[in-house]
Amino acid sequence: MNLTNRKTIHIEWGDCDPAxxxxxxxxxxxxxxxxxxxxxxxxxxxxxxLKTYQIVGIPMVDLRASFKAPSRFSDTVIVESExxxxxxxxxxxxxRLLNKNVLAVECFExxxxxxxxxxxxxxxxxxxxxxEVIEMFSVGNNRSPAHQxxxxxxx
Amino acid sequence: MNLTNRKTIHIEWGDCDPAxxxxxxxxxxxxxxxxxxxxxxxxxxxxxxLKTYQIVGIPMVDLRASFKAPSRFSDTVIVESExxxxxxxxxxxxxRLLNKNVLAVECFExxxxxxxxxxxxxxxxxxxxxxEVIEMFSVGNNRSPAHQxxxxxxx
Amino acid sequence: MNLTNRKTIHIEWGDCDPAxxxxxxxxxxxxxxxxxxxxxxxxxxxxxxLKTYQIVGIPMVDLRASFKAPSRFSDTVIVESExxxxxxxxxxxxxRLLNKNVLAVECFExxxxxxxxxxxxxxxxxxxxxxEVIEMFSVGNNRSPAHQxxxxxxx
Amino acid sequence: MNLTNRKTIHIEWGDCDPAxxxxxxxxxxxxxxxxxxxxxxxxxxxxxxLKTYQIVGIPMVDLRASFKAPSRFSDTVIVESExxxxxxxxxxxxxRLLNKNVLAVECFExxxxxxxxxxxxxxxxxxxxxxEVIEMFSVGNNRSPAHQxxxxxxx
Numbered sequence: 001m002n003l004t005n006r007k008t009i010h011i012e013w014g015d016c017d018p019a020x021x022x023x024x025x026x027x028x029x030x031x032x033x034x035x036x037x038x039x040x041x042x043x044x045x046x047x048x049x050l051k052t053y054q055i056v057g058i059p060m061v062d063l064r065a066s067f068k069a070p071s072r073f074s075d076t077v078i079v080e081s082e083x084x085x086x087x088x089x090x091x092x093x094x095x096r097l098l099n100k101n102v103l104a105v106e107c108f109e110x111x112x113x114x115x116x117x118x119x120x121x122x123x124x125x126x127x128x129x130x131x132e133v134i135e136m137f138s139v140g141n142n143r144s145p146a147h148q149x150x151x152x153x154x155x
Numbered sequence: 156m157n158l159t160n161r162k163t164i165h166i167e168w169g170d171c172d173p174a175x176x177x178x179x180x181x182x183x184x185x186x187x188x189x190x191x192x193x194x195x196x197x198x199x200x201x202x203x204x205l206k207t208y209q210i211v212g213i214p215m216v217d218l219r220a221s222f223k224a225p226s227r228f229s230d231t232v233i234v235e236s237e238x239x240x241x242x243x244x245x246x247x248x249x250x251r252l253l254n255k256n257v258l259a260v261e262c263f264e265x266x267x268x269x270x271x272x273x274x275x276x277x278x279x280x281x282x283x284x285x286x287e288v289i290e291m292f293s294v295g296n297n298r299s300p301a302h303q304x305x306x307x308x309x310x
Numbered sequence: 311m312n313l314t315n316r317k318t319i320h321i322e323w324g325d326c327d328p329a330x331x332x333x334x335x336x337x338x339x340x341x342x343x344x345x346x347x348x349x350x351x352x353x354x355x356x357x358x359x360l361k362t363y364q365i366v367g368i369p370m371v372d373l374r375a376s377f378k379a380p381s382r383f384s385d386t387v388i389v390e391s392e393x394x395x396x397x398x399x400x401x402x403x404x405x406r407l408l409n410k411n412v413l414a415v416e417c418f419e420x421x422x423x424x425x426x427x428x429x430x431x432x433x434x435x436x437x438x439x440x441x442e443v444i445e446m447f448s449v450g451n452n453r454s455p456a457h458q459x460x461x462x463x464x465x
Numbered sequence: 466m467n468l469t470n471r472k473t474i475h476i477e478w479g480d481c482d483p484a485x486x487x488x489x490x491x492x493x494x495x496x497x498x499x500x501x502x503x504x505x506x507x508x509x510x511x512x513x514x515l516k517t518y519q520i521v522g523i524p525m526v527d528l529r530a531s532f533k534a535p536s537r538f539s540d541t542v543i544v545e546s547e548x549x550x551x552x553x554x555x556x557x558x559x560x561r562l563l564n565k566n567v568l569a570v571e572c573f574e575x576x577x578x579x580x581x582x583x584x585x586x587x588x589x590x591x592x593x594x595x596x597e598v599i600e601m602f603s604v605g606n607n608r609s610p611a612h613q614x615x616x617x618x619x620x
Contacts, residue, residue, distance in 0.1 A: 012343045013356055013367070017478055018485040018538060019212040019269070021279070025187065025479060028180040033322045036383075046323055047384035057174040057323070063220045070214070070279055073346075073483060074357035114174075124176070124225055167498045168327055168511055168522070169335060173383060175328040188477045201478055202539035212478070228328060228501075229512035329522040329579075331589070335493040342490065367484040369535070375528045380589055424484070434486070434535055 001139040004082045005038040009097075011075045021070035028065070031095045031107050034081045038093070042136040053133070055115050056124060061090065062110035069104040071097075077104065086134050089113050089126040156294040159237045160193040164252075166230045176225035183220070186250045186262050189236045193248070197291040208288070210270050211279060216245065217265035224259040226252075232259065241289050244268050244281040311449040314392045315348040319407075321385045331380035338375070341405045341417050344391040348403070352446040363443070365425050366434060371400065372420035379414040381407075387414065396444050399423050399436040466604040469547045470503040474562075476540045486535035493530070496560045496572050499546040503558070507601040518598070520580050521589060526555065527575035534569040536562075542569065551599050554578050554591040 017023040117123035172178040272278035427433035482488040582588035
């Protein structure tokens with residue numbers, strides 16, 4: 001089973017445009033924060049994760065979003081996030097934003113596990129996602145250091 | 156033939172994240188400005204368009220973007236934008252962001268021609284795109300007031 | 311005594327710039343949300359407040375901020391906010407952002423109680439702040455509807 | 466005499482809030498871009514400047530802004546920027562945003578010339594601004610490589 005995170009977001013005045021609804025790039029910023037929160041729930045704070053695994057980040061390579069209903073400032077919404085697929089050096093994340101229990105925005109991300117190129121520090125390259133990272137997203141494993149340790153010992 | 160707009164964008168420090176590359180929600184903000192610029196090239200300033208046609212905007216309903224190469228602060232990029240399809244009350248826009256002549260980001264938008272619902276001022280409804288708006292995007296028509304005038308007279 | 315609000319903010323990756331610290335315009339966006347939260351604590355949700363008092367907002371007219379220490383993604387900070395002065399049609403707000411109990415940013419805002427001009431709908435005018443709004447910020451008054459009602463009855 | 470830069474900015478839909486005016490944190494993002502453009506006019510592209518002088522940026526330490534008149538999407542504004550004072554390791558920038566020749570926003574920044582602390586890579590320290598950087602802002606010097614070279618040779 002996949003680890004799921006639910007994040008509550010208060011829609012701010014400054015997130016909305018002259019049509020009085022959330023300006024859609026702000027949804028993408030929300031979802032970026034939701035992906036960060038999902039990793040944190042798995043035990044991986046973003047700052048710590050970058051240090052531990054010597055990555056520059058988990059940049060987006062492909063993004064799809066459908067906006068089904070608008071949200072407005074002073075609304076409080078819930079975003080449910082989960083990783084739907086792990087590939088070799090990339091992974092897929094799904095976010096579902098619910099406003100008053102109605103699915104208002106759905107977003108699918110493909111991100112890569114990225115490092116600075118050794119050949120050219122201005123370039124970014126993908127790298128295989130470490131197995132231990134993937135395992136932290138299996139429900140039952142997260143926030144259970146003792147269990148994780150024993151599993152690692154078996155490898 | 157479709158009207159195309161080319162917009163030059165200077166990547167700002169504040170558009171970039173700790174990985175030193177553009178934070179992807181900012182690309183979507185760029186593309187929103189590019190759609191606005193495309194309408195302006197067709198003769199429709201956004202403010203004037205909202206007044207003339209009594210719409211609240213042209214909100215996004217579906218978005219796809221693929222990020223092929225990163226861009227960085229101090230880069231100057233070009234975005235080519237065009238409307239690829241007109242539907243009844245929606246339309247499709249394609250943006251291609253080029254950095255040093257390489258396609259770095261591609262984005263497909265579906266937007267609706269939107270008005271405030273008469274039944275409920277908190278709701279937004281789509282409405283058929285006026286034929287004269289669509290015609291302004293046919294190359295040959297734009298920025299040719301005399302021609303447009305004669306065409307309108309014939310209707 | 312003044313009503314004070316404390317808001318916890320998680321610093322996001324997308325709020326930070328290539329120097330790996332919060333890009334300062336994002337602090338101003340945080341503080342805008344903190345002013346909104348302070349009004350909400352007083353009993354005034356922004357959306358409801360705009361409807362009740364027929365205002366277009368509480369736009370900024372003067373802003374001062376000093377940035378004493380940087381904050382970084384994955385930091386969790388606290389912002390303490392209070393209204394330090396009520397003037398006829400404007401008011402002063404102070405925000406103090408604390409990172410690990412150290413004052414990292416201090417911000418002073420002057421905002422106006424604003425309505426659309428009747429003469430010109432494109433203009434915005436200030437208007438006296440209603441006495442009942444000001445009273446909601448006196449500690450002891452907030453979130454005490456019965457008390458507020460009796461006070462209002464006496465006027 | 467001080468070098469001055471004039472930057473034309475098109476106000477975007479996404480820069481405006483539900484009151485249909487620019488959301489003030491966006492003005493600060495504009496001014497950050499204007500400071501970058503002023504340095505570029507002096508001959509210092511931000512990316513190149515960071516490499517040449519091994520700095521992490523020119524972060525803000527103090528900010529004052531007064532908002533005298535609102536601007537709206539589809540407005541085109543001009544920002545005039547200049548450095549008003551050089552101190553040892555900091556400097557003052559003034560921005561004046563003009564909308565239809567009227568001063569709409571005025572902003573005063575104090576920024577520091579900043580490097581990563583050698584003792585603690587998570588800390589940022591200020592450092593004296595190099596004399597040659599300051600000289601590039603004296604009118605008559607900028608964009609005159611031959612002259613700059615002869616001046617450097619004399620040092």
